[in-house]
Amino acid sequence: MDDKIALVSCSGLSPLGLVVRAATVELALDNENIVAACITEYSAQPNTCSPILDDAKIVSITGCADDCVSTILKEKDVDVVKNIDAETVVKAFNLNPNDSIRLDNDGEEAVKVLKRFILSELKHI
Secondary structure (H helix, E strand, O other): OOOOEEEEEOOOOOHHHHHHHHHHHHHHHHOOOEEEEEHHHHHHOOOOOOHHHOOOEEEEEEOOOOOHHHHHHHHOOOOEEEEEEHHHHHHHOOOOOOOOOOOOHHHHHHHHHHHHHHHHHHOOO
């Protein structure tokens, strides 16, 4: 996993949106080849995406069934190499984050689980 990887994640106001943001930002802080990208920036820019995505493998991290991240990236003609459904990962561990402002106990554990899952998936791209 030496290539630059851009994690483009959900930024929704649900508890899972907070979990996804925390997990992707922590991964970017801990790994120099990973960057966390802001989906809101891309949705606001007409017909373009940030240069942060240049020369990066794009991984979308969705927070719910609406999958706004993939929809926005598709509209911008961005090639996504992997889509990770955070809700499925978190539910598989019987976690239920309940706070969209601060990470509760399940939220903290969900961040850890999601980070481990993302890192394991990045090994295969």
